Amino acid sequence: MNENELKKRHFYRAKEEAKFADNSEISTPQTSDPAYRLAFQDKDFLLREELRPVRFQLELLKPEMLLEEAGIESTLVIYGSARIPEPAKADALMDAATDDRSREIAGRLKEKSKFYDEARKLARIASECGIVEPDGKRHFVVCSGGGPSIMEAANRGAQDVGKESIGLNIVLPHEQAPNIYVTPSLSFQFHYFALRKMHFLIRARAVAAFPGGFGTFDELFELITLIQTGKIEPLPIVLFGKDFWNRVINFEELMLEGTISPSDLDLFHIVDDAEEGWDIIRKFYDLPCG
Template sequence: MTDPIPPRRVFHPAREEAATAAQAAESPQTVNPAYTLAFQDMDFLLREDLRPVRFQLELLKPELLLEQANIATTFVFYGSARIPEPSKADALIEAAATDHQRLVAERLKAKSKYYDEARELARRVSRIKPDPEGRRQFVVCSGGGPSIMEAANRGACDEGQESIGLNIVLPHEQMPNEYVTPDLSFRFHYFALRKMHFLLRARAVAVFPGGFGTFDEAFELLTLVQTGKVRRMPIMFFGRDYWGRVVNFQALVDEGVIAAADLDLFTFCETADEAWDCVCNYYSGTEEDLGC
């Protein structure tokens, strides 16, 4: 006689319970919203005092799916949603109706080279092999939108590799770019949870020219590293001229609001080659040696 094997569970799965609940006969009690199963009651889940639960769900869903996809670490790309692909840059200039619009379009065209650099860097990153346990390393992760984000996901796609897109619900709808892997395309309501998922698996971050969103993401990362809340990692700012124009980093040191050593938390670079060398040098000789 073989030893008995106990069942894995004694409660019915929630999916079965939900199906059973849907078969309930109609009565004044069963049609009342109070009778609806809590996890099927959208009015209940969207109550103001259920925000902590929604926070937990928004943290948990991507985490479970990324773990299920065997993704151990990511290479994160931050950058503008407005910098055009080089082949489309002239169209912006032609569409300009005023001198100011033309000037802006010309400046965006000058930065369009970073689309190609982001795409090339993503290609390099996507060639990293899984570790001996089969865990996927340095999976490309972007905000999932257009421009620099698209270039990152596109570079991974060029190599036949999957990539992550972390979209956000905005008043002006932003669709995921076509190169994001559908199974790894996530949508967030809370900026805070989206930014947390950018960094939970990040082991390197490339920051391209961008606006408020890029500043928000990049400077939060610098603050977390500066304060020791996040371990140091390669952080590359693309475009020394751009960043030197919009942020006077040395003035922050001169004013005494950051230390001179804080400027060592990141590196300026111009090309995918420079950024990749920075990453390889950082991890050379460590447990995370990439074998570049």
């Protein structure tokens, strides 16, 4: 073999350069100072305030590249509370309640525990649909926030039928870990909420929003705003829990107050069960499975 044959690359790759730069056997004042580290290996440098734009770019690129390499073309995004228990654990909340207010809250959470099963069922239906293009690109891969409760149910439903699912976790001041049902190679951790929300929607072809709090509302209303203002094309948005959504938000009054248009009420659908929700998605895209 000719050592001087033409090659695709003339420069060494970054991994190779990093090995060349390993000066562990050489210890001098110069090589020991942080200034001598390669910039891309210098964690302290990368965490400087001035490097925030670089960290933004890295947090955008890493999930995008890995999802592309995994052949994930589109997703079914499932939003929802981190506090709603699965039915088997709902009674424990009631037992822990110590006063009237906490008992009422526990009771309402117990009522909503049925949506854990509905989220799990929806994820199972979408995953079983298993739309795969000839080139291997996969569609309607389940994607959640990677946390507990409704998010856990989403990832669990995909695992029930042996399919992969995505978890987009967020670093918080209190301890947080991805639920055990997220596919490990598709489990991502974010520092920036903005980048996390962007990744929820880059591949989303349908979104299901289950009962939730500030986080769920933030994610849902940003999506509705993007469609309302024409920043993205319409896609199915399915809200689960008629009693919940009609009680906590009076969409009709928003319209009557003139702050949204009557047609804005058509941007989403409110349902109670997984079959009805998936049917809306299926009909929107004329999917072969139902």
